[in-house]
């Protein structure tokens with residue numbers, strides 16, 4: 001199947017049409033079976049997609065992806081700010097601190113820090129729930 005963008009030279013209406021092949025299109029055109037959906041004129045031509053249109057769309061897509069990424073990044077930053085203000089940073093000691101809160105019945109303290117995936121898995125198996133959040137490195141901007 002092939003999709004052609006057709007344009008009516010009579011009323012300027014453009015529409016998409018499917019053909020089983022380009023040969024079929026030529027055949028239908030020859031026997032005057034391709035007509036405008038709007039005014040029924042047979043003066044219909046197939047148009048080639050302009051490469052510019054395609055590029056513009058692609059560019060827009062890129063921009064919207066970037067916008068989304070920025071939005072997510074800003075959300076993460078807000079989250080980070082909240083954590084920095086309300087949680088105690090324990091850095092690499094996170095698994096140790098998390099355990100000590102869990103096992104020593106220490107007053108539950110909000111902490112944050114770094115842990116490897118294995119350490120997080122181990123903590124989880126011990127019944128210590130941690131939350132993993134993505135972290136934006138300010139340096140990477």
Ligand SMILES: [Zn+2]
Pocket residue numbers: 008009010011012013036037038039040041
């Ligand atoms: Zn027309």
